[in-house]
Amino acid sequence: xxxxxxxxxxxxxxxxxxxxxxxxxxxxxxxxxxxxxxxxxxxxxxxxxxxxxxxxxxxxxxxxxxxxxxxxxxxxxxxxxxxxxxxxxxxxxxxxxxxxxxxxxxxxxxxxxxxxxxxxxxxxxxxxxxxxxxxxxxxxxxxx
Amino acid sequence: xxxxxxxxxxxxxxxxxxxxxxxxxxxxxxxxxxxxxxxxxxxxxxxxxxxxxxxxxxxxxxxxxxxxxxxxxxxxxxxxxxxxxxxxxxxxxxxxxxxxxxxxxxxxxxxxxxxxxxxxxxxxxxxxxxxxxxxxxxxxxxxxxxxxxxxxxxxxxxxxxxxxxxxxxxxxxxxxxxxxxxxxxxxxxxxxxxxxxxxxxxxxxxxxxxxxxxxxxxxxxxxxxxxxxxxxxxxxxxxxxxxxxxxxxxxxxxxxxxxxxxxx
Numbered sequence: 001x002x003x004x005x006x007x008x009x010x011x012x013x014x015x016x017x018x019x020x021x022x023x024x025x026x027x028x029x030x031x032x033x034x035x036x037x038x039x040x041x042x043x044x045x046x047x048x049x050x051x052x053x054x055x056x057x058x059x060x061x062x063x064x065x066x067x068x069x070x071x072x073x074x075x076x077x078x079x080x081x082x083x084x085x086x087x088x089x090x091x092x093x094x095x096x097x098x099x100x101x102x103x104x105x106x107x108x109x110x111x112x113x114x115x116x117x118x119x120x121x122x123x124x125x126x127x128x129x130x131x132x133x134x135x136x137x138x139x140x141x142x143x144x
Numbered sequence: 145x146x147x148x149x150x151x152x153x154x155x156x157x158x159x160x161x162x163x164x165x166x167x168x169x170x171x172x173x174x175x176x177x178x179x180x181x182x183x184x185x186x187x188x189x190x191x192x193x194x195x196x197x198x199x200x201x202x203x204x205x206x207x208x209x210x211x212x213x214x215x216x217x218x219x220x221x222x223x224x225x226x227x228x229x230x231x232x233x234x235x236x237x238x239x240x241x242x243x244x245x246x247x248x249x250x251x252x253x254x255x256x257x258x259x260x261x262x263x264x265x266x267x268x269x270x271x272x273x274x275x276x277x278x279x280x281x282x283x284x285x286x287x288x289x290x291x292x293x294x295x296x297x298x299x300x301x302x303x304x305x306x307x308x309x310x311x312x313x314x315x316x317x318x319x320x321x322x323x324x325x326x327x328x329x330x331x332x333x334x335x336x337x338x339x340x341x342x343x344x345x346x347x348x349x350x351x352x353x354x355x356x357x358x359x360x361x362x363x364x365x366x367x368x369x370x371x372x373x374x375x376x377x378x379x380x381x382x383x384x385x386x387x388x389x390x391x392x393x394x395x396x397x398x399x400x401x402x403x404x405x406x407x408x
Binding site: 076088089093094095096097099100101103104107108132133136137140 | 145147148151152155159162163166167169170171172175177280287288
Protein backbone atom coordinates (compact mmCIF):
# COMPACT_ATOMS: atom_id res chain seq x y z
CA UNK A 1 0.00 0.00 0.00
CA UNK A 2 1.76 3.15 -1.12
CA UNK A 3 0.72 6.74 -0.85
CA UNK A 4 0.76 8.87 -3.96
CA UNK A 5 0.30 12.59 -3.63
CA UNK A 6 -1.61 13.85 -6.60
CA UNK A 7 -3.11 17.11 -7.54
CA UNK A 8 -6.87 17.32 -7.16
CA UNK A 9 -9.17 19.08 -9.56
CA UNK A 10 -9.51 22.16 -7.36
CA UNK A 11 -7.90 23.68 -4.32
CA UNK A 12 -9.97 22.51 -1.27
CA UNK A 13 -11.12 25.11 1.23
CA UNK A 14 -10.10 25.07 4.89
CA UNK A 15 -13.45 23.49 5.87
CA UNK A 16 -13.22 20.80 3.17
CA UNK A 17 -9.68 19.89 4.22
CA UNK A 18 -10.80 19.56 7.84
CA UNK A 19 -13.73 17.27 6.99
CA UNK A 20 -11.62 15.09 4.67
CA UNK A 21 -8.95 14.76 7.35
CA UNK A 22 -11.59 13.86 9.95
CA UNK A 23 -12.74 10.88 7.88
CA UNK A 24 -9.32 9.30 8.48
CA UNK A 25 -9.27 10.44 12.09
CA UNK A 26 -12.56 8.62 12.74
CA UNK A 27 -10.94 5.24 12.12
CA UNK A 28 -7.86 6.23 14.13
CA UNK A 29 -9.93 7.36 17.11
CA UNK A 30 -11.73 4.00 17.13
CA UNK A 31 -8.39 2.15 17.18
CA UNK A 32 -6.88 4.36 19.87
CA UNK A 33 -9.99 3.96 22.05
CA UNK A 34 -9.12 0.27 22.09
CA UNK A 35 -12.41 -0.98 20.77
CA UNK A 36 -12.09 -4.74 20.74
CA UNK A 37 -14.42 -5.57 17.87
CA UNK A 38 -12.89 -5.15 14.42
CA UNK A 39 -16.20 -3.87 13.06
CA UNK A 40 -16.06 -0.72 15.23
CA UNK A 41 -13.50 1.08 13.03
CA UNK A 42 -15.65 0.40 10.03
CA UNK A 43 -18.81 1.58 11.78
CA UNK A 44 -17.11 4.81 12.91
CA UNK A 45 -15.88 5.54 9.37
CA UNK A 46 -19.24 4.52 7.89
CA UNK A 47 -21.13 6.99 10.08
CA UNK A 48 -18.79 9.74 9.02
CA UNK A 49 -19.18 8.71 5.38
CA UNK A 50 -22.98 8.83 5.65
CA UNK A 51 -22.79 12.22 7.37
CA UNK A 52 -20.72 13.62 4.49
CA UNK A 53 -22.56 12.05 1.57
CA UNK A 54 -23.58 15.52 0.42
CA UNK A 55 -20.22 17.13 1.03
CA UNK A 56 -17.89 18.45 -1.68
CA UNK A 57 -16.12 16.05 -4.03
CA UNK A 58 -12.85 16.37 -2.09
CA UNK A 59 -14.58 15.41 1.19
CA UNK A 60 -16.62 12.57 -0.33
CA UNK A 61 -13.55 11.22 -2.11
CA UNK A 62 -11.52 10.95 1.11
CA UNK A 63 -14.46 9.61 3.13
CA UNK A 64 -14.79 6.85 0.52
CA UNK A 65 -11.08 6.04 0.57
CA UNK A 66 -11.11 5.87 4.41
CA UNK A 67 -14.21 3.65 4.32
CA UNK A 68 -12.67 1.28 1.76
CA UNK A 69 -9.50 0.87 3.79
CA UNK A 70 -11.53 -0.01 6.90
CA UNK A 71 -13.89 -2.30 4.98
CA UNK A 72 -10.97 -4.29 3.60
CA UNK A 73 -9.48 -4.71 7.08
CA UNK A 74 -12.77 -6.05 8.44
CA UNK A 75 -12.66 -9.62 7.00
CA UNK A 76 -8.94 -9.93 7.76
CA UNK A 77 -9.39 -8.80 11.37
CA UNK A 78 -12.61 -10.76 11.84
CA UNK A 79 -10.84 -14.02 11.01
CA UNK A 80 -8.25 -13.19 13.69
CA UNK A 81 -10.95 -12.22 16.17
CA UNK A 82 -13.05 -15.38 15.76
CA UNK A 83 -9.95 -17.57 15.65
CA UNK A 84 -9.00 -16.14 19.06
CA UNK A 85 -12.54 -16.65 20.39
CA UNK A 86 -12.50 -20.29 19.27
CA UNK A 87 -9.17 -20.83 21.06
CA UNK A 88 -10.58 -19.42 24.29
CA UNK A 89 -13.99 -21.07 24.17
CA UNK A 90 -13.64 -24.26 22.17
CA UNK A 91 -11.19 -27.08 21.56
CA UNK A 92 -9.03 -25.06 19.15
CA UNK A 93 -5.38 -24.93 20.28
CA UNK A 94 -2.82 -22.13 19.95
CA UNK A 95 -0.71 -23.04 16.92
CA UNK A 96 2.20 -21.54 15.00
CA UNK A 97 -0.24 -20.81 12.16
CA UNK A 98 -2.45 -18.80 14.53
CA UNK A 99 0.50 -16.77 15.82
CA UNK A 100 1.74 -16.23 12.23
CA UNK A 101 -1.72 -14.97 11.25
CA UNK A 102 -1.85 -12.61 14.22
CA UNK A 103 1.57 -11.14 13.34
CA UNK A 104 0.49 -10.73 9.70
CA UNK A 105 -2.69 -8.86 10.62
CA UNK A 106 -0.86 -6.73 13.18
CA UNK A 107 1.62 -5.75 10.43
CA UNK A 108 -1.19 -4.92 8.00
CA UNK A 109 -3.11 -2.97 10.62
CA UNK A 110 0.06 -1.09 11.57
CA UNK A 111 0.72 -0.25 7.95
CA UNK A 112 -2.88 0.88 7.53
CA UNK A 113 -2.64 2.91 10.75
CA UNK A 114 0.49 4.75 9.59
CA UNK A 115 -0.98 5.36 6.12
CA UNK A 116 -4.17 6.67 7.74
CA UNK A 117 -2.18 9.05 9.94
CA UNK A 118 -0.21 10.39 6.97
CA UNK A 119 -3.43 10.77 4.96
CA UNK A 120 -5.09 12.62 7.85
CA UNK A 121 -2.18 15.07 8.11
CA UNK A 122 -1.85 15.63 4.35
CA UNK A 123 -5.57 16.11 3.69
CA UNK A 124 -5.72 18.55 6.61
CA UNK A 125 -3.21 20.64 4.65
CA UNK A 126 -5.46 20.35 1.64
CA UNK A 127 -3.13 17.92 -0.14
CA UNK A 128 -4.79 15.11 -2.07
CA UNK A 129 -3.46 11.66 -1.15
CA UNK A 130 -4.26 8.54 -3.18
CA UNK A 131 -3.54 5.14 -1.68
CA UNK A 132 -2.42 2.04 -3.51
CA UNK A 133 -5.52 0.11 -4.65
CA UNK A 134 -8.04 2.09 -2.55
CA UNK A 135 -7.24 5.29 -4.47
CA UNK A 136 -7.98 3.59 -7.80
CA UNK A 137 -11.21 2.02 -6.49
CA UNK A 138 -12.27 5.39 -5.04
CA UNK A 139 -11.64 7.08 -8.41
CA UNK A 140 -13.93 4.49 -9.95
CA UNK A 141 -16.84 4.91 -7.54
CA UNK A 142 -16.55 8.55 -6.46
CA UNK A 143 -17.12 10.77 -9.41
CA UNK A 144 -17.20 14.54 -9.31
CA UNK B 145 -10.10 -1.60 -14.09
CA UNK B 146 -7.10 -3.78 -15.00
CA UNK B 147 -4.93 -1.62 -12.78
CA UNK B 148 -7.32 -2.18 -9.84
CA UNK B 149 -7.38 -5.95 -10.36
CA UNK B 150 -3.59 -6.05 -10.62
CA UNK B 151 -3.21 -4.00 -7.43
CA UNK B 152 -5.78 -6.21 -5.67
CA UNK B 153 -3.97 -9.41 -6.60
CA UNK B 154 -0.60 -7.96 -5.62
CA UNK B 155 -2.04 -6.93 -2.21
CA UNK B 156 -3.54 -10.40 -1.64
CA UNK B 157 -0.26 -12.02 -2.78
CA UNK B 158 1.78 -9.85 -0.38
CA UNK B 159 -0.57 -10.79 2.49
CA UNK B 160 -0.43 -14.50 1.62
CA UNK B 161 3.36 -14.45 1.22
CA UNK B 162 3.89 -12.76 4.59
CA UNK B 163 1.49 -15.20 6.27
CA UNK B 164 3.02 -18.22 4.55
CA UNK B 165 6.55 -17.09 5.43
CA UNK B 166 5.67 -16.44 9.08
CA UNK B 167 3.79 -19.72 9.43
CA UNK B 168 6.99 -21.62 8.53
CA UNK B 169 8.42 -20.55 11.90
CA UNK B 170 7.65 -22.77 14.89
CA UNK B 171 6.26 -19.94 17.02
CA UNK B 172 5.15 -22.33 19.77
CA UNK B 173 8.82 -23.26 20.34
CA UNK B 174 10.19 -19.74 19.72
CA UNK B 175 7.79 -18.11 22.20
CA UNK B 176 8.06 -21.05 24.61
CA UNK B 177 4.25 -21.23 24.75
CA UNK B 178 4.22 -24.85 25.90
CA UNK B 179 6.82 -24.33 28.63
CA UNK B 180 4.95 -21.32 30.01
CA UNK B 181 1.58 -23.08 30.06
CA UNK B 182 3.13 -26.24 31.51
CA UNK B 183 4.61 -24.27 34.40
CA UNK B 184 1.26 -22.62 35.15
CA UNK B 185 -0.46 -26.00 34.99
CA UNK B 186 2.09 -27.56 37.37
CA UNK B 187 1.66 -24.76 39.90
CA UNK B 188 -2.12 -24.90 39.71
CA UNK B 189 -2.27 -28.69 39.99
CA UNK B 190 -0.06 -28.75 43.08
CA UNK B 191 -2.02 -25.88 44.60
CA UNK B 192 -5.42 -27.53 44.08
CA UNK B 193 -4.20 -30.94 45.22
CA UNK B 194 -2.96 -29.45 48.47
CA UNK B 195 -6.44 -28.06 49.14
CA UNK B 196 -8.21 -31.33 48.31
CA UNK B 197 -5.76 -33.38 50.38
CA UNK B 198 -6.48 -31.14 53.37
CA UNK B 199 -10.24 -31.60 53.03
CA UNK B 200 -10.23 -35.43 53.01
CA UNK B 201 -8.00 -38.14 54.38
CA UNK B 202 -5.90 -39.91 51.77
CA UNK B 203 -5.93 -43.72 51.67
CA UNK B 204 -2.33 -44.96 51.81
CA UNK B 205 -3.15 -48.63 52.37
CA UNK B 206 -0.54 -50.44 50.25
CA UNK B 207 -2.84 -53.13 48.90
CA UNK B 208 -5.58 -50.68 47.88
CA UNK B 209 -3.10 -48.35 46.21
CA UNK B 210 -1.41 -51.28 44.43
CA UNK B 211 -4.71 -52.60 43.01
CA UNK B 212 -5.86 -49.17 41.80
CA UNK B 213 -2.38 -48.48 40.35
CA UNK B 214 -2.40 -51.78 38.49
CA UNK B 215 -5.85 -51.09 37.00
CA UNK B 216 -4.94 -47.57 35.87
CA UNK B 217 -1.56 -48.74 34.57
CA UNK B 218 -3.22 -51.43 32.50
CA UNK B 219 -5.51 -48.86 30.88
CA UNK B 220 -2.54 -46.54 30.26
CA UNK B 221 -0.26 -49.21 28.81
CA UNK B 222 -2.88 -50.40 26.36
CA UNK B 223 -3.39 -46.81 25.15
CA UNK B 224 0.24 -45.60 25.10
CA UNK B 225 -0.43 -43.11 27.90
CA UNK B 226 2.64 -42.35 29.97
CA UNK B 227 1.49 -43.62 33.37
CA UNK B 228 4.54 -42.23 35.18
CA UNK B 229 3.20 -38.68 34.76
CA UNK B 230 -0.14 -39.53 36.44
CA UNK B 231 -0.42 -38.86 40.14
CA UNK B 232 -3.16 -41.12 41.48
CA UNK B 233 -4.67 -40.27 44.87
CA UNK B 234 -7.50 -42.11 46.65
CA UNK B 235 -9.42 -39.99 49.13
CA UNK B 236 -11.75 -41.20 51.87
CA UNK B 237 -15.01 -39.57 50.84
CA UNK B 238 -18.50 -41.06 50.49
CA UNK B 239 -19.31 -39.18 47.29
CA UNK B 240 -19.43 -41.25 44.11
CA UNK B 241 -16.79 -39.16 42.40
CA UNK B 242 -13.51 -39.07 40.52
CA UNK B 243 -11.90 -36.07 38.86
CA UNK B 244 -8.73 -34.75 37.29
CA UNK B 245 -6.76 -31.73 38.37
CA UNK B 246 -4.20 -29.82 36.28
CA UNK B 247 -0.70 -31.36 36.13
CA UNK B 248 -2.08 -34.91 35.72
CA UNK B 249 -3.60 -35.46 39.14
CA UNK B 250 -6.24 -38.19 39.18
CA UNK B 251 -8.33 -38.13 42.34
CA UNK B 252 -10.61 -41.09 43.11
CA UNK B 253 -13.06 -40.99 46.02
CA UNK B 254 -13.60 -44.17 48.04
CA UNK B 255 -17.36 -43.68 47.47
CA UNK B 256 -16.84 -44.42 43.77
CA UNK B 257 -14.96 -47.66 44.43
CA UNK B 258 -17.66 -48.69 46.90
CA UNK B 259 -20.52 -48.07 44.47
CA UNK B 260 -19.00 -49.82 41.44
CA UNK B 261 -19.81 -53.50 41.05
CA UNK B 262 -16.81 -54.55 39.00
CA UNK B 263 -13.48 -53.30 37.64
CA UNK B 264 -15.00 -52.39 34.27
CA UNK B 265 -17.43 -49.91 35.87
CA UNK B 266 -14.60 -48.31 37.82
CA UNK B 267 -12.30 -48.21 34.78
CA UNK B 268 -15.04 -46.64 32.67
CA UNK B 269 -15.08 -43.64 35.01
CA UNK B 270 -11.27 -43.62 35.33
CA UNK B 271 -10.96 -43.80 31.51
CA UNK B 272 -13.37 -40.87 31.22
CA UNK B 273 -11.18 -38.80 33.55
CA UNK B 274 -7.99 -39.92 31.76
CA UNK B 275 -9.57 -38.74 28.50
CA UNK B 276 -10.17 -35.27 30.01
CA UNK B 277 -6.51 -35.29 31.10
CA UNK B 278 -5.09 -36.47 27.77
CA UNK B 279 -7.18 -34.09 25.70
CA UNK B 280 -6.28 -31.05 27.80
CA UNK B 281 -9.89 -30.43 28.89
CA UNK B 282 -8.94 -29.57 32.50
CA UNK B 283 -7.01 -26.38 31.82
CA UNK B 284 -9.42 -25.42 29.06
CA UNK B 285 -12.36 -25.60 31.47
CA UNK B 286 -10.54 -23.60 34.15
CA UNK B 287 -9.40 -20.90 31.73
CA UNK B 288 -12.87 -20.65 30.24
CA UNK B 289 -14.73 -20.47 33.55
CA UNK B 290 -12.28 -18.57 35.72
CA UNK B 291 -9.84 -16.84 33.39
CA UNK B 292 -6.10 -17.26 33.09
CA UNK B 293 -5.16 -14.12 35.00
CA UNK B 294 -7.34 -15.13 37.99
CA UNK B 295 -5.77 -18.59 37.95
CA UNK B 296 -2.24 -17.20 37.95
CA UNK B 297 -3.05 -14.79 40.80
CA UNK B 298 -4.52 -17.75 42.70
CA UNK B 299 -1.17 -19.56 42.75
CA UNK B 300 0.39 -16.38 44.12
CA UNK B 301 -1.97 -16.51 47.10
CA UNK B 302 -4.82 -14.27 45.97
CA UNK B 303 -8.55 -14.60 45.24
CA UNK B 304 -10.21 -16.57 48.07
CA UNK B 305 -13.63 -16.66 46.45
CA UNK B 306 -12.17 -17.65 43.09
CA UNK B 307 -10.32 -20.54 44.74
CA UNK B 308 -13.61 -21.86 46.15
CA UNK B 309 -15.23 -21.53 42.77
CA UNK B 310 -12.32 -23.35 41.11
CA UNK B 311 -12.42 -26.23 43.60
CA UNK B 312 -16.14 -26.69 43.04
CA UNK B 313 -15.63 -26.56 39.30
CA UNK B 314 -12.85 -29.14 39.33
CA UNK B 315 -14.56 -31.68 41.55
CA UNK B 316 -17.94 -31.27 39.87
CA UNK B 317 -16.39 -32.20 36.53
CA UNK B 318 -18.97 -30.01 34.84
CA UNK B 319 -17.45 -29.94 31.38
CA UNK B 320 -19.20 -28.92 28.20
CA UNK B 321 -21.58 -31.43 26.70
CA UNK B 322 -19.26 -31.92 23.71
CA UNK B 323 -16.24 -32.50 25.95
CA UNK B 324 -18.21 -34.99 28.06
CA UNK B 325 -19.25 -36.93 25.01
CA UNK B 326 -15.69 -36.92 23.71
CA UNK B 327 -14.41 -38.18 27.08
CA UNK B 328 -17.09 -40.91 27.22
CA UNK B 329 -16.32 -42.24 23.76
CA UNK B 330 -12.56 -41.98 24.34
CA UNK B 331 -12.99 -43.94 27.58
CA UNK B 332 -14.86 -46.67 25.68
CA UNK B 333 -12.04 -46.76 23.10
CA UNK B 334 -9.45 -46.99 25.90
CA UNK B 335 -11.40 -49.89 27.41
CA UNK B 336 -11.72 -51.77 24.11
CA UNK B 337 -7.96 -51.44 23.49
CA UNK B 338 -7.31 -52.62 27.05
CA UNK B 339 -9.63 -55.61 26.49
CA UNK B 340 -12.13 -54.48 29.10
CA UNK B 341 -15.84 -54.77 28.46
CA UNK B 342 -17.23 -51.20 28.10
CA UNK B 343 -20.86 -52.22 28.62
CA UNK B 344 -20.69 -52.12 32.44
CA UNK B 345 -19.62 -48.45 32.13
CA UNK B 346 -22.95 -47.66 30.46
CA UNK B 347 -24.78 -49.84 33.00
CA UNK B 348 -23.13 -47.93 35.81
CA UNK B 349 -24.47 -44.66 34.44
CA UNK B 350 -27.95 -46.14 34.03
CA UNK B 351 -27.86 -47.42 37.59
CA UNK B 352 -26.69 -44.21 39.15
CA UNK B 353 -29.08 -42.04 37.19
CA UNK B 354 -31.92 -44.06 38.71
CA UNK B 355 -30.40 -43.85 42.16
CA UNK B 356 -29.87 -40.16 41.75
CA UNK B 357 -33.49 -39.47 42.67
CA UNK B 358 -32.96 -41.03 46.08
CA UNK B 359 -29.32 -40.22 46.62
CA UNK B 360 -28.67 -36.81 45.11
CA UNK B 361 -25.71 -35.91 47.26
CA UNK B 362 -24.06 -39.32 47.04
CA UNK B 363 -24.28 -39.88 43.32
CA UNK B 364 -22.07 -36.86 42.71
CA UNK B 365 -20.29 -37.96 39.53
CA UNK B 366 -23.61 -38.64 37.85
CA UNK B 367 -25.53 -35.66 39.23
CA UNK B 368 -22.88 -33.29 37.89
CA UNK B 369 -22.76 -35.10 34.56
CA UNK B 370 -26.24 -34.38 33.21
CA UNK B 371 -28.15 -36.51 30.73
CA UNK B 372 -26.54 -39.67 32.06
CA UNK B 373 -29.23 -41.87 30.52
CA UNK B 374 -28.66 -40.33 27.12
CA UNK B 375 -24.93 -40.82 27.57
CA UNK B 376 -25.38 -44.45 28.56
CA UNK B 377 -27.43 -44.90 25.41
CA UNK B 378 -24.86 -43.45 23.05
CA UNK B 379 -22.18 -45.60 24.65
CA UNK B 380 -24.35 -48.67 24.04
CA UNK B 381 -24.96 -47.54 20.46
CA UNK B 382 -21.24 -46.93 19.95
CA UNK B 383 -20.29 -50.45 21.00
CA UNK B 384 -23.22 -52.15 19.28
CA UNK B 385 -22.01 -54.60 16.68
CA UNK B 386 -18.35 -54.21 17.68
CA UNK B 387 -16.50 -57.36 18.65
CA UNK B 388 -13.81 -57.20 21.26
CA UNK B 389 -11.86 -59.50 23.50
CA UNK B 390 -12.72 -59.25 27.20
CA UNK B 391 -10.06 -60.19 29.67
CA UNK B 392 -10.61 -59.77 33.42
CA UNK B 393 -7.79 -58.03 35.24
CA UNK B 394 -8.60 -58.82 38.85
CA UNK B 395 -9.82 -62.07 40.31
CA UNK B 396 -13.15 -62.08 42.12
CA UNK B 397 -11.35 -62.24 45.47
CA UNK B 398 -9.03 -59.32 44.58
CA UNK B 399 -12.03 -57.14 43.65
CA UNK B 400 -13.82 -58.09 46.87
CA UNK B 401 -10.69 -57.34 48.85
CA UNK B 402 -10.42 -53.88 47.28
CA UNK B 403 -14.02 -53.05 48.18
CA UNK B 404 -13.57 -54.42 51.68
CA UNK B 405 -10.42 -52.39 52.30
CA UNK B 406 -12.04 -49.18 51.04
CA UNK B 407 -15.05 -49.80 53.31
CA UNK B 408 -12.79 -50.14 56.32
